[in-house]
Amino acid sequence: MxxxxxxxxxxxxxxxxxxxxxxxxxxxxxxxxxxxxxxxxxxxxxxxxxxxxxxxxxxxxxxxxxxxxxxxxxxxxxxxxxxxxxxxxxxxxxxxxxxxxxxxxxxxxxxxxxxxxxxxxxxxxVIRLSDFGVQGADANNIFYLREIDDADKLVAAIHAKKDGKAVIVGGGYIGLELGAALKLNNLDVTMVYPEPWCMPRLFTAGIAAFYEGYYANKGIKIIKGTVAVGFDSDTNGDVTAVKLKDGRVLEADIVVVGVGGxxxxxxxxxxxxxxxxxxxxxxxxxxxxxxxxxxxxxxxxxxxxxxxxxxxxxxxxxxxxxxxxxxxxxxxxxGKPIEEYDYLPYFYSRSFDLSWQFYGDNVGDTILFGDNDPTSAKPKFGTYWIKEGKVVGVFLESGSPEENKLIAKVAKLQPPVQDPEQLEKEGLAFAACVIIKLDDSKESYFIVCL
Ligand SMILES: Cc1cc2nc3c(=O)[nH]c(=O)nc-3n(C[C@H](O)[C@H](O)[C@H](O)COP(=O)(O)OP(=O)(O)OC[C@H]3O[C@@H](n4cnc5c(N)ncnc54)[C@H](O)[C@@H]3O)c2cc1C
CATH class of the missing domain: 3.50.50.60 (FAD/NAD(P)-binding domain)
Incomplete structure (x- = not known):
């Protein structure tokens, strides 16, 4: 040995x-x-x-x-x-x-x-559908994505099934990114997830409505409130259809499953x-x-x-x-001391021309601001999470690098919110106000807008 x-x-x-x-x-x-x-x-x-x-x-x-x-x-x-x-x-x-x-x-x-x-x-x-005994879940061309070998197999299938039909099982960040990627590869994409909106672990209904609308405008079909309960395959063992709990059957040449890890x-x-x-x-x-x-x-x-x-x-x-x-x-x-880890949670994702960042914690009440119309030429919007009168989390779609730095600072600083309606009107300007004041005085700050 x-x-x-x-x-x-x-x-x-x-x-x-x-x-x-x-x-x-x-x-x-x-x-x-x-x-x-x-x-x-x-x-x-x-x-x-x-x-x-x-x-x-x-x-x-x-x-x-x-x-x-x-x-x-x-x-x-x-x-x-x-x-x-x-x-x-x-x-x-x-x-x-x-x-x-x-x-x-x-x-x-x-x-x-x-x-x-x-x-x-x-x-x-990854969590596999076969772990739950979903019938037919071990058919060919049902993919999961974690490692580079998985990605290579998916790329080969995308080439082999040119202009075919793809079903994405799961509406988390893997589902959303894969839905976009397969659409860019000219597949006919349908996404299926049980929740009332995509990315429910982070997105509010207002945030999700934008992405679902944007994806629909790109030609992606979204089926919510049901799950995949089985798969059909042909004599080669290649997947041909996804069977949904609500009785619908979706034709599929490729299935990508993103149901968590x-x-x-x-x-x-x-x-x-x-x-x-x-x-x-x-x-x-x-x-x-x-x-x-x-x-x-x-x-x-x-x-x-x-x-x-x-x-x-x-x-x-x-x-x-x-x-x-x-x-x-x-x-x-x-034999030297160091500071304890002091982490500000930060997540991001990108798909199509979109790019969002989130800092902090997504708990408490929410305030949506900006233009979240998926048909806008340049949509840009965000959300503040407010808990116990303080901003604890901030989400921003299509922020510039400077704006993303601002929202990170706000999430770390957790400034108080006096008037939620005012915050909605101010939107991103609220973040700028706080930071300007913070830079003047690092000890205390006031929400003063220019
Ligand atoms: C497709 C995909 C997209 C993602 N996109 C985003 C994103 O946009 N934004 C974001 O914030 N996060 C994203 N993530 C999450 C992020 O990549 C992970 O949080 C991060 O990679 C975790 O790093 P890690 O080193 O802990 O684990 P990993 O990067 O997963 O590395 C673990 C390594 O350990 C190896 N390993 C495991 N067990 C053994 C063993 N027994 N023996 C030998 N080797 C072993 C694995 O093979 C792997 O190489 C994404 C993840 C995936 C899969």
Missing amino acids: AEKHFKYVILGGGVAAGYAAREFVKLGLNPGELAIISKESVAPYERPALSKAYLFPQGAARLPGFHVCVGSGGERLLPEWYAEKGIELILGTEIVKADLASKTLTSAADVIIKYDILIIATGST RPLITLFKGQVEEEKGGIKTDGFFKTSIPDIYAVGDVATFPLKLFNEQRRVEHVDHARKSAEQAVKAIKAAEE
């Missing part, structure tokens, strides 16, 4: 792994100290590209174009970079056993990898404390077991701003939690 030992091991080779590697190098790493183990056969890349530019009919993104850390405007870490820094990329390798007590990982090919410090960065996996933590079950479906960490991403850290999608960490433990499945947190864990590891070695 082959055996290797490293000072630091990152288990998982996704977004968090790449950003952690960069942080190790920044803070001082000797050749041979760090290994990244990944089931995928490519070096860490910016996963969000898979549901966006990777699927463009023309000028599609391909590796090495979107290796980390280009997604946040940083240097692109090519496989050579890892080699130069003496970081071992152990790719195409699935870890099937983790024994945290003996600090030992075992791969599917029986390679043993030992570590002094482990960072768990295994991310999430779950964090990959089964390897560590019973060995480490869990909370809210993830691995419980402190504000330095340390788990309940010494020398074991957990970052990205798998970590349930203290979200200081809202005073609660949260798990966040978004790329910005994957990057920042990875950097925080490495800072904490290096600081502990040097």
